[in-house]
């Protein structure tokens with residue numbers, strides 16, 4: 001049969017009318033792009049119970065046209081959605097609107113590949129995923145084997161997951177198997193052997209959650225920090241004291257709050273001088289961005305000495321949710337957490353064998369493959385440098401405002417700062433009752449900001465690690481993030497004025 005006839009026959013038997021599908025998808029893309037282009041973060045704000053009552057409805061018996069479903073979505077759910085691409089959304093990770101990444105995300109949906117297996121489920125997708133994992137490994141400085149030597153998934157040295165939490169969980173499983181081999185099969189016999197060292201007050205909850213999920217119990221040992229990094233003397237003391245029980249030490253190349261990058265080589269050297277067995281894991285969800293640029297790479301010096309690294313392209317590479325990777329220094333270490341079934345996955349390139357907790361897995365990596373190819377190394381370097389430059393500019397703008405105090409030097413894209421009420425004199429140590437008032441005012445500013453929905457800055461608890469107000473006090477600052485390409489200096493000035501005005505207006509009510 002000629003190719004042309006085969007195409008005609010397959011079109012004729014397709015249940016989809018291509019012309020109307022194309023028109024529909026054009027409308028979908030228009031809705032999506034208009035949404036991203038809207039200036040506001042929210043078109044509409046309602047309390048949760050009103051949204052519940054609007055949307056939680058019974059499934060109608062009658063069918064609807066896709067047009068009317070789209071119309072209903074655009075009228076009800078969409079105006080209430082948060083638009084991270086608004087230039088006034090300054091609080092979190094990425095806006096996910098890189099054109100190549102969006103194209104990859106859509107094509108992954110259309111192609112419906114399943115990364116669980118290679119031969120029939122994802123003949124080419126598996127190798128696109130392998131290519132992406134190798135690019136990420138190379139950026140961090142992990143050594144890749146020659147392409148011809150990649151004969152199984154255990155030669156690749158990484159897995160794609162849905163997010164940093166999943167990647168960190170796989171890392172904790174690897175640490176557990178390294179500490180007591182075959183726990184995967186025999187179960188945990190002595191939970192005391194699975195402690196993990198984390199930095200106090202700045203770690204991400206995913207490590208603790210991971211420990212509970214993998215059945216070793218939450219045995220995190222918190223070690224003091226200084227300037228948002230491990231206090232190395234305290235770290236050494238803790239490792240010596242608990243040496244036998246420690247399965248892993250976790251360091252942050254960009255913590256979740258100030259994105260301060262740990263002195264990775266120093267942490268590595270301290271631990272290795274005491275105990276070569278301990279698994280070293282670096283959470284580089286944010287710090288990956290430093291690997292893109294020759295100017296910034298010094299920040300993550302030593303990262304390739306760590307046994308495993310979590311990176312989160314969906315936080316720092318403008319790719320839509322979700323996409324993370326867990327990379328390992330020694331590719332074969334992933335064998336220790338592998339499982340397979342005689343039903344499927346009995347083939348060398350089946351990623352399903354090395355992705356704990358997951359069976360079917362979509363082609364998440366395609367959006368990153370397209371994004372990285374379209375930017376190239378030079379484009380990635382400018383993306384990273386622009387963001388860090390923007391964060392530094394915001395930090396400089398804060399300096400001009402006597403009532404706003406920056407709480408750290410920005411390493412990457414985050415700048416945490418606090419509003420100081422008029423009657424507070426900045427002479428540390430500030431009395432605890434004043435700290436409580438400062439926190440209350442900043443929490444009110446954040447609450448009001450969420451209520452109004454015009455701007456968004458993130459808020460969390462943060463130890464005053466530089467002792468700018470009172471060493472050891474817990475603060476509730478606001479955080480600016482320089483990841484949004486639509487945010488300009490004008491927006492930075494405007495949000496600073498907005499926060500200052502809210503602070504003036506609210507501080508009188510809080511005594």
Ligand SMILES: Cc1ncc(COP(=O)(O)O)c(C=O)c1O
Pocket residue numbers: 162163164165166168204206252254255256283285286312324
């Ligand atoms: C440092 C760090 N690690 C891990 C995570 C978890 O990532 P995800 O939400 O993608 O699971 C976050 C999320 O903010 C984070 O900041």
